[in-house]
């Protein structure tokens with residue numbers, strides 16, 4: 555069965571995000587829509603649907619990954635508030651959206667849309683610069 559995060563070269567995933575690197579229990583991706591500067595996704599390496607299906611070790615490692623990855627986003631791009639959210643109704647492989655919000659900026663004070671009708675795309679060089687910055691900050 556095809557899975558958005560398990561398939562090594564899932565076309566739908568490759569269309570909307572870049573892989574940054576592997577952390578302890580998860581894989582970090584940079585979202586191509588950068589309407590929120592630094593937006594990422596952190597997906598569990600194992601195919602599990604829910605946090606409550608994780609082993610205690612996975613829970614510890616995944617929450618540490620989430621704190622470190624979101625912390626790196628905040629340090630690198632200086633958001634006002636990190637929004638962290640997990641939905642997955644139509645993509646049931648455990649993942650969290652890491653969405654930095656900037657006071658006075660896009661969607662600040664409200665919910666973020668999973669699929670932004672007006673995405674902000676960067677140049678390949680700009681994406682590569684962000685990916686390199688995340689890798690360096692996280693040592694991945």
Ligand SMILES: [Zn+2]
Pocket residue numbers: 557558559560561600601602647
């Ligand atoms: Zn999966």
